[in-house]
Amino acid sequence: MEPLVILNLGQGDCRAGLPNITAQLWLTGTTGAIKCVGWLPPAPTLPDIYQRWQRLYQALHHRLSWQNSSSTRALQFDLTTPIHVSSVDFDQLCQQLQSTLNQWLNSEGFQSIDRQLRTKLSTAEPVRIIVETDDPFLQSLPWHLWSFCDDYPATEVAIGTQEYNYATGPQSASAQKSMASVRVLAVLGHGEGIDVQRDIAILQQLPGATIQLLSEPSRPELDQWLWDTDSWDILFFAGHSTSKSADQQGRLFINPTESVSIAHLCNALKTAISRRLKLAIFNSCDGMSLGRALVALNIPQLIVMREPVPDRVAHLFVKNFLQILAEGTPLYSSVRIAREQLQGLEGQFPCASWLPVIFQNPAETPFQWPRPKNVLTSDAPGPLWVRLFKGAQPPPSRAVNWQRVMATSLLITSLIMGLRLVGRLETIELRAYDQLMRSRPPQPPDDRLLLVTIDETDIRQQSPDERRGASITDAKLDELLTTLAAHEPRVIALDLFRDFAADAKYPNLVNSLRTNDRLITICSFGETSVGAGIAPPPELPQATIKQRVGFSSSIPDRDDTIRRAVLMETSPADSSCPAGLSLGFLAVLRYLKDDNIYLSWTDENRPKLQINQVILTPLDNHTGGYHTIDDYGHQIMINFRPQAQSAKGIQVAQQISLEELLNNPVDPRLIKDRIVIIGNIDASFKDFHRTPYTQSHREKTSGVEIHAHIASHILSAVLDNQPLVWTWSQWGDGLWVLGWAFGGGVLVGQLRFWFRGVLVTGSLVILLYGSCYIVLLLGGWLPWIPALMALMGTVAVGELPLKLTTAHVKE
Structure with missing residues (x-):
């Protein structure tokens, strides 16, 4: 069984604080638990932020449901919900909720628990966390946003109560039998405005399952089937539900004229649970009240949706979850994978991946889909190992035809x-290529490059008004360029868009932008359909602009992974970006100029770029595993510099933050004769990309590092005779x-x-x-x-x- 963490929040609430928190950890293969204690201070703003998120979610969901002609599995909305809500405001509120929750969980009193978990658990293990609390607000919090779940990508969080008991008494004969098949009672409730037929199709495709369908049953009919003596493994409900009824209990709309609460079915559900019922899935809206009521009956596991859920989201979740679970994947891992796969719908349905919630009875083990009988078992004579190695009867020897x-x-x-x-094999070939790239032995960081990064801390320390929407103020940039120039770098590549003039009160900055031929800036072509791109700094003279401006060269493949770079491209006629070479490539050419090494063309019918003896052969539409790419410009594969993983990810070159460079003594050897690339790595600027080394969201690579990989790749080929990627x-x-x-x-x-x-x-x-x-x-x-x-x-x-x-x- 996978590692288990039971996090008992004790008494208290979010506004008053939680003074007595206990965490118990069971590791794989052990019977005893590790115990540690902690506390959390009051967080009075968290309930207000969550309630505001809840109101805006419901308003946005209601609006988007009409705009997208999407059905919803709720029949009521909160009448106090605001009518108008901006998607941008909602995104900011989501970030605020996540940030506030993690600030609370990063409190000093909770760190003893956090450190113990991180010390004992491996990031590769599937970890189950059960948060025990009787406080409805704490149960409703989106615990999957805890940063621990990001750092441990196979972790999923469930909700439990502080009082629980075993679900079953003496088992019936049918319950004691090994499950030859999974018995599912599928209740399809009131289906107005939703497509319950898709739920039926999903259930019928499950392997090794016996499905009993109840379509819009009456209350007596549903109660009778719950009492069935053969017992059920899974109870599935699809239809409308709400928690906003007059009695404040969750209600299921089982047909057009009847709705029931869990209390109405209490005796039947208790009997089904005592016989064999292990899992209930309520693929309907606003299920937290339903969850609390069922947990009181000691049901082993329950999956609900925390808020109103669009029909498309409900279908996709249950389809992916049941398919993954039926393949033998543990329940918690199945929920996490299926929940994360909802993120693709969040452009239309924000926070779709926040909706599924597990309720868990800590006294019970998670439901596991039964495995098929061992196919190696047979009636052939002899021990199993003999049959494995020799077979029951070998075929005759024969010559090769x-x-x-x-x-x-x-x-x-x-x-x-x-x-x-x-192109049918392109996706799988690219993934195999990524695997091979990740398997290469590491190399040390390239000592010809230095990355000066601007992170969230650097940005917070600057005035937003003075930054003018950028990541660095004119004052800081002036100070940075002056500091770098004093240590004589060969090239300074500014991976920061500046389509506005520098303030005249910084004449050194204006002069550097205008006259320093070792300073290279960046622009973007943009897209004709949305604008004319981003222009370079206006201080640059037109006569030198081709030698001092490079374009942004990211080309994601269909899986949003960057494996290629454009070295040269003709600027579109309607673009305000006049560059002809990419930023990283231009930085390399300026670096090599000091060694009297220049760019040239091969003498062929279709000339190729050449530096010394290195020929940069461009990609075409059928190169290696590629067969569907747009081969515009002069593209090459990026031979990413292999580097061992560290706390900072893949390190192509040494890095130093802006404040560290400006406020602390710096070894001049880090700068002298190097290419210094300046760029921001703050997540809010959304300049992070998948590469062959990306295996999780946290391993994405910043744009400034990708420019560095391109530069290191070409420098290593020209100066170190390292090979380019060829096919x-x-x-x-x-x-x-x-x-x-x-x-x-x-x-x-x-x-x-x-x-x-x-x-x-x-x-x-x-x-x-x-x-x-x-x-x-x-x-x-x-x-x-x-x-x-x-x-x-x-x-x-x-x-x-x-x-x-x-x-x-x-x-």
């Missing part, structure tokens, strides 16, 4: 390369794939025992991966996934006649 092997290999290779050519032609890739397909076909013809075949096939897969890895260390991107598919395809196809032959021999 070379014609058949070649024909099969050509057919499978043609099919795979055809799918590849139309074969499509014909070369095809021959490589054909070779592995042919190898798989030969393998099947020579092996007589299936388990030995598995071992040899596994060894070939490892050899394939190792070959692709070693070639990537030399810069080569080989088609790993197509070759793997070809190898396994010929093995699978070749096994068919072998099995038929074996069956014939047995007869």
